[in-house]
Amino acid sequence: MRLYAELCSSCGPTHLSELSRRTGYAKSTTHRLLKALGSAGLIRRESNSYTAVDPRSARPAGDERLRALAPFVGDLRLHTGLTSSLAVLDGNDVVFAHRVYGHDHPRTSSDATGRARAADTLTGQLLTSGKTEMCTSARNYQGITCVGVLVPGDGLPDVALTVKGFTSRVDRERTLFSLHRVAVAITRQAPHRGMRPGRERAPQGSAPSVTR
Numbered sequence: 069m070r071l072y073a074e075l076c077s078s079c080g081p082t083h084l085s086e087l088s089r090r091t092g093y094a095k096s097t098t099h100r101l102l103k104a105l106g107s108a109g110l111i112r113r114e115s116n117s118y119t120a121v122d123p124r125s126a127r128p129a130g131d132e133r134l135r136a137l138a139p140f141v142g143d144l145r146l147h148t149g150l151t152s153s154l155a156v157l158d159g160n161d162v163v164f165a166h167r168v169y170g171h172d173h174p175r176t177s178s179d180a181t182g183r184a185r186a187a188d189t190l191t192g193q194l195l196t197s198g199k200t201e202m203c204t205s206a207r208n209y210q211g212i213t214c215v216g217v218l219v220p221g222d223g224l225p226d227v228a229l230t231v232k233g234f235t236s237r238v239d240r241e242r243t244l245f246s247l248h249r250v251a252v253a254i255t256r257q258a259p260h261r262g263m264r265p266g267r268e269r270a271p272q273g274s275a276p277s278v279t280r
Contacts, residue, residue: 071101072110072120079119097190112182134165137227140254143165150233155191156226158183159170162192174212174234175278190214194228201247203240213238217247220255227254 074090075082088098102118105111122149137154146153151173154166164182166180174183178184188191203215215238216230229247231238 069270072105075105075118075120078120081114081119083117087118105152111180112167113152114173114179115173119153119180132271137254138166140250141168141229144168144229144231144250144254145170147250148231148243149176149232150231150243152231153191154197154223155228157186157192157195161185162186162189162195164191172237172245174232176212176232190216191228191230192217194230199235201244203244211235213240215240215243215247217244217251219251241262 070091071087071093074087083093084098084102087093087102088095091098093101102113103112104111106118110121112121132223134154134156138163141152141154145168149170151170152168153164155162155164157163162178162184164178164184165184166183167179178189184192190204191214194202195218199218201215201217203213212232213235214230214232217229218231219227228264229251231243
């Protein structure tokens with residue numbers, strides 16, 4: 069598809085109007101095609117711009133069940149005003165299955181791929197250590213704070229909710245309250261039991277020094 073090819077050749081996020089100009093498609097057509105590409109997991113929206121997703125970062129099996137949880141990530145974004153994500157393990161990686169960006173969101177490496185090594189992330193530590201909540205500052209991304217909680221379930225939980233934002237904008241207590249509130253709502257309304265796509269524990273080690 070020409071539109072997807074244009075996104076793949078772009079050096080960074082591209083606005084709808086620019087994509088419309090490059091392809092010669094009407095803006096309404098471009099918007100419709102972008103929605104289809106997004107639903108297929110081939111592109112990622114960042115505020116008013118779009119980025120092609122590396123095929124290697126495809127979502128894990130169980131995507132249909134994960135899709136049902138997407139609205140809760142939107143709820144979390146509304147409650148906190150921060151970039152909000154829902155993540156699962158896929159082997160030794162963390163896959164951010166859903167992410168809704170805040171208006172003033174800090175960029176980290178997983179924004180481009182939707183995937184990161186579990187050992188390098190707060191999210192991965194949550195999913196492999198059994199801790200119920202974590203809050204940390206990112207060493208490699210100065211001024212960024214990430215906060216996350218596990219979604220309650222039977223046995224070792226396998227779904228994490230996280231938010232990230234500039235440290236000056238993150239109120240830890242209020243953010244944790246919102247995270248737990250949405251996590252409980254997921255448990256009550258969209259049970260995720262059995263959603264363990266190719267689940268393997270990442271190697272245990274020290275707490276992560278990089279958040280995404």
